[in-house]
Structures are given as structure tokens and as C-alpha cells.
Amino acid sequence: MxxxxxxxxxxxxxxxxxxxxxxxxxxxxxxxxxxxxxxxxxxxxxxxxxxxxxxxxxxxxxxxxxxxxxxxxxxSHNRWSCPLGKMLDSASELEISLSFERNTVGxxxxxxxxxxxxxxxxxxxxxxxxxxxxxxxxxxxxxxxxxxxxxxxxxxxxxxxxxxxxxxxxxxxxxxxxxxxxxxxxxxxxxxxxxxxxxxxxxxxxxxxxxxxxxxxxxxxxxxxxxxxxxxxxxxxxxxxxxxxxxxxxxxxxxxxxxxxxxxxxxxxxxxSQSIEHCVQQVSEASSHVYSQEKKEGYIRAQVVSREVMSRNRSKKDMFSVVCSNTGS
Known part of the structure; x- marks a missing residue:
């Protein structure tokens, strides 16, 4: 609001x-x-x-x-402000020195x-x-x-x-x-x-x-x-x-x-506020795929239902249940 x-x-x-x-x-x-x-x-x-x-x-x-x-x-996505970062665009044009010795300070x-x-x-x-x-x-x-x-x-x-x-x-x-x-x-x-x-x-x-x-x-x-x-x-x-x-x-x-x-x-x-950020991320993702408000809501609800159906392997017991259901035992 x-x-x-x-x-x-x-x-x-x-x-x-x-x-x-x-x-x-x-x-x-x-x-x-x-x-x-x-x-x-x-x-x-x-x-x-x-x-x-x-x-x-x-x-x-x-x-x-x-x-x-x-x-x-x-x-930007491919430009840096540090001394080495500024050289990245032209790094391939630099001459290779075989006698270069590495010096470390700290x-x-x-x-x-x-x-x-x-x-x-x-x-x-x-x-x-x-x-x-x-x-x-x-x-x-x-x-x-x-x-x-x-x-x-x-x-x-x-x-x-x-x-x-x-x-x-x-x-x-x-x-x-x-x-x-x-x-x-x-x-x-x-x-x-x-x-x-x-x-x-x-x-x-x-x-x-x-x-x-x-x-x-x-x-x-x-x-x-x-x-x-x-x-x-x-x-x-x-x-x-x-x-x-x-x-x-x-x-x-x-x-x-x-x-x-x-x-x-x-x-x-x-x-x-990570839960709020997750909600914002969901809405942003839905907006990038569909347009109308109704379709956005349907997109988000479909994701929620899909996650509820997926198994949650939080313990060995959960994983054992998944194996049993897949093998029919």
C-alpha cells in the first residue's frame, strides 16, 4: 500500500x-x-x-x-573499476613475457x-x-x-x-x-x-x-x-x-x-524479510512469462501446486518412502 x-x-x-x-x-x-x-x-x-x-x-x-x-x-555487466579489471578488455593484446616472476605481498x-x-x-x-x-x-x-x-x-x-x-x-x-x-x-x-x-x-x-x-x-x-x-x-x-x-x-x-x-x-x-522477497521474485517471474493479472495468478498458483506435489527429502525416512513408491514395494 x-x-x-x-x-x-x-x-x-x-x-x-x-x-x-x-x-x-x-x-x-x-x-x-x-x-x-x-x-x-x-x-x-x-x-x-x-x-x-x-x-x-x-x-x-x-x-x-x-x-x-x-x-x-x-x-556494468562486463566492466570493472579496479586496475586489473580495466585491463580485461585489452588483456589478449598484451605481450607474453616468459621471464615474468610472480611477486606476492601479503x-x-x-x-x-x-x-x-x-x-x-x-x-x-x-x-x-x-x-x-x-x-x-x-x-x-x-x-x-x-x-x-x-x-x-x-x-x-x-x-x-x-x-x-x-x-x-x-x-x-x-x-x-x-x-x-x-x-x-x-x-x-x-x-x-x-x-x-x-x-x-x-x-x-x-x-x-x-x-x-x-x-x-x-x-x-x-x-x-x-x-x-x-x-x-x-x-x-x-x-x-x-x-x-x-x-x-x-x-x-x-x-x-x-x-x-x-x-x-x-x-x-x-x-x-526473505519470505517477502520470495513473493516479489515469484510475481516478477510470472510477469516475465504472462501478461494479464489472471494469468499471472494462475502461473503462481501452478508453481505452488507443483512444489506441493514434489517430494521433500528432509530425512532418510522420506527418501525411503520415495524409493518404495518408485519400486512398488
């Missing part, structure tokens, strides 16, 4: 905080800056919402930046990229897919930083700024929400204390008061690259006013303090 859609905003205004969530895929267009889509929606309905930014982008953007840093930007650049992919990117990608709840987002940031610290200094320096900018789940709202959902009593205690301090500062600290859910400009704070715990990931002592998690803003102070003894349970919204 468009930002100005007449049906979208009345529906969102009526919804409570548990359904007041937004998921974004393209970080710059959806959540970055005062004019981004997520900020515009919050301004329109007059309250803050839970932000669910695709967690996979936090992992993908540093890798993309590292490859560009090592190999240069791709100018590890090959491709080895740096390969090590980063295997030791950081793939591990974090798998971790995000397995623990996909948005309440795990800040822990994914810690997981990523832990493996990033094992990389050579050249690699860390190349991706450091990108990693800082793309750590959207390091926002105080997300960190405090994760701590409230933690099984660790100490983490819950810290989160409850910070929320109550914010309420006292805003003058709403009495037992029956609720949190401030008014609109705010959302800015991700500086992160500690050496952090090992959520408390050390950001400076919780200097977080901006109005950083209380949206899901606790509708709760009274008594209800918030109850999380000291029992962890908070939240809906298991996905922290990544």
Missing part, C-alpha cells in the same frame, strides 16, 4: 502495539532518515511502531562493501574475501535463519561482532563503518525489548530499571501510568565492537528520551516491573 492510502492508516491507528509492526527490506528507503517510509507512517498515525528491519541486510552490506574495497565497484585478496564469507557471513546468515524472531535481533548483532573480531585487521577496518551503520537492531528499543525477553534475570532487571527511569524522567512513573508512545526520530546509536553482552553493546546510560520499546508503552509500570520475575513473551515476528 502507498503511504497515503486511505485504508492503511485508519486500520493501523485502530490496531494495538502487538500488531503495530513494520517490516522493511531496503534499509535506506524504508527506515533511514527523517523522510523514510517507516518514519512517514509513524508521523501519519501519531505514534511509534515496532521496527522490523531485514536482519540479513546487517550481514550482507559489510560483505558487499568488503568486496568493493578489495576488487573495486562493478561498472595474503591474496581473494583469500581475505573467502575467509570472511566462510567465517563470518555464512555463520551469521545461518544463525539469523535458525533464530529468526525479531526479539533475537540484538543478539544477532553480538554474534556477528564476535566472529568479525577474528578477522584480519585489514578486513575489520574495511567493514567497520558499514557494520556500525547497518546494526539497526542495536537501537535501544530493540535492545531493551530483547533483555525483557531474556531468561537471564540480571538482563531483565537492567531493562526494567532503564524503562522506569525513562518514565520517571517524563513524569509518568506512578504505578498506573503507561509509557510514552509518541513519535520520535529514530537514530541508531554508536555500538561497541568489542561488546560481549547486550548491556555493553550500546551506552544504555545515555540513550535518547522516548526509547522505551513500543510493546511496553501500553503497559502500566506495575506490569513492567512484573518482568523482574517472569520474562516477557512477544509474537515471533520474523527478523528478516
Amino acid at each position: 502507498k503511504v497515503g492510502d486511505s485504508e492503511l492508516f485508519p486500520a493501523m491507528v485502530k490496531q494495538d502495539h502487538y500488531t503495530g509492526c513494520m517490516e522493511g527490506t531496503a534499509p535506506t528507503r524504508t527506515q533511514g532518515g527523517k523522510g523514510a517510509i517507516m518514519q512517514l507512517i509513524e508521523r501519519k498515525i501519531g505514534r511509534k511502531l515496532v521496527w522490523i528491519v531485514c536482519d540479513l541486510h546487517t550481514n550482507e552490506l559489510p560483505l558487499r562493501h568488503l568486496i568493493q574495497e578489495l576488487d573495486g565497484k562493478t561498472l 595474503p591474496p585478496l581473494v583469500e581475505l574475501a573467502h575467509t570472511f564469507i566462510v567465517a563470518v557471513y555464512l555463520l551469521d546468515c545461518f544463525n539469523t535463519k535458525v533464530k529468526s524472531s525479531f526479539s533475537k535481533g540484538p543478539r544477532h548483532v553480538l554474534f556477528y561482532l564476535e566472529f568479525l573480531g577474528s578477522q584480519p585487521r585489514k578486513v575489520v577496518q574495511s567493514v567497520e563503518q558499514t557494520a556500525r551503520r547497518s546494526s539497526w537492531y542495536a537501537h535501544p528499543e530493540a535492545v531493551l525489548q530483547t533483555m525483557l525477553c531474556s531468561k537471564d534475570e540480571e538482563e531483565r532487571r537492567v531493562a526494567v530499571k532503564k524503562i522506569m527511569d525513562m518514565r520517571l524522567t517524563s513524569g509518568s512513573g506512578h504505578d498506573k501510568s503507561v509509557g510514552d508512545d509518541s513519535f520520535r526520530v529514530r537514530e541508531t546509536p554508536e555500538i561497541n565492537l568489542d561488546a560481549k553482552t547486550l548491556s555493553d553493546l550500546i551506552d544504555l546510560d545515555n540513550i535518547q528520551a522516548g526509547s522505551e520499546p513500543p510493546l511496553t508503552c501500553s503497559l502500566t509500570s506495575v506490569q513492567v516491573r512484573a518482568f523482574l520475575d517472569n520474562l516477557m513473551y512477544v509474537p515471533a515476528f520474523s527478523s528478516h
